[in-house]
C-alpha cells in the first residue's frame with residue numbers, strides 16, 4: 103500500500119515528487135528484502151524475544167482479568183511505563199476478535215508501579231461496534247489503579263484519504279553503533295570521570311529488551327545544548343516473526359515509552375532530572391509493521407513548563423511508511439549539574 107505524502111508544518115515537509123518517493127521506496131524495499139532475508143535466517147537460530155515469552159505473555163486469572171510480571175526495571179525502581187502500557191494493550195486485545203486491529207490508546211499513569219509485586223489487568227468491554235470496539239483497562243497493584251487505559255480497535259477499511267509526512271533522512275541502522283557499542287567506546291576513553299564510568303557500567307548491566315542505535319550519539323547522551331529532538335533506530339530484541347499485528351502494536355507500545363521523555367532535557371545540559379515520570383501516554387497505529395525489525399523513532403518536545411514537558415514521537419518503518427505516532431506529558435523536576443559531562 104503506497105501512501106500519498108503531503109507537505110505540512112513539519113520541518114521536513116515540502117512538496118514531494120510522489121514518483122520519486124515510490125522509486126526510492128521500491129529501491130529501499132528490495133534492499134531491505136535482501137537484508138531481512140539474511141537476518142531472518144540468523145533470527146531462526148536466535149532466542150524468541152523476551153517481550154513475547156515473558157513481558158507480554160500475560161497469565162489469565164479469570165474472564166477479562168490477567169496478571170503481568172516484570173522483566174527490566176529502571177533505576178528509579180518504579181515500573182517502566184512502556185511495560186504497563188504494553189501489558190494493558192495485550193489484556194485489551196485478548197477480548198476483541200482477530201479481525202480487529204489496534205488503532206489507538208490513551209493512558210494515565212496515576213501511581214508509581216511497584217516492582218516487588220505483579221500487576222493485575224482488569225478489562226471492561228466498553229463497547230463493541232460495527233467498525234470500532236473500545237476497551238477500558240485498569241492496571242492494579244495493592245488494590246489500587248496504577249494506570250488507566252482506553253484502547254480502540256477497528257476493522258480494516260479502505261480509504262481514499264491517505265497521506266503522511268515524509269520520513270526524516272538519516273543513515274541506515276547498518277551504519278550506526280548500538281548503545282552497547284557506544285558505551286564500550288566511551289569506557290575506553292582514558293580521561294573518563296569515575297562517576298561517568300560507574301553510570302555507564304550500570305547502563306550496560308541493564309537488560310532492556312530493546313536494541314537501540316542512536317542516529318546522533320551526542321544528542322542521545324546530552325553532551326551539549328541541543329534542539330529538543332532526537333532520533334534513533336530501535337527494534338525488539340530477538341525474534342517475534344510475522345505473527346499477529348496486535349502483538350506488534352503491544353511491543354511498539356512498550357518501545358514507545360523508552361527515552362521519549364528525556365527529549366525534554368536536551369536543551370538544558372546544565373540540569374539533570376531528580377524526578378522524571380510520564381503522566382500520560384497516547385498512541386496511534388497507522389500501518390502494519392514488524393516490531394522486531396528496525397524502525398526509526400523520531401522524538402521531539404514542542405513545549406516544557408510548570409515542571410512538565412510535552413513529547414511527541416513518530417515511529418517509521420525503514421521503507422518510509424509512518425507506522426505509529428505517540429504523545430506524552432511527563433513531570434520533570436530538575437537540579438543543576440555540578441560538573442559537565444566528560445564522556
Ligand SMILES: CC(C)(COP(=O)(O)OP(=O)(O)OC[C@H]1O[C@@H](n2cnc3c(N)ncnc32)[C@H](O)[C@@H]1OP(=O)(O)O)[C@@H](O)C(=O)NCCC(=O)NCCSC(=O)CCC(=O)O
Pocket residue numbers: 180181182183184211212213214215359360361362363364378379380381433435
Ligand atoms: C506523577 C505522580 C508522582 C503524581 O505526583 P504528585 O505530586 O501528585 O504525587 P505525590 O505522591 O504527592 O508526590 C510524589 C513525589 O513528588 C514530590 N512532590 C510533589 N509535589 C512536589 C513539588 N511541587 N515539588 C517538589 N516535589 C514534589 C512528593 O514529595 C513525592 O516525593 P517522594 O516520593 O520523595 O516522597 C504520580 O501520579 C505517579 O507516580 N504516577 C506514575 C508515574 C509513572 O510511574 N510513570 C511511568 C514510569 S515513568 C517512565 O517509564 C518514563 C520512561 C523514561 O524515563 O524514559
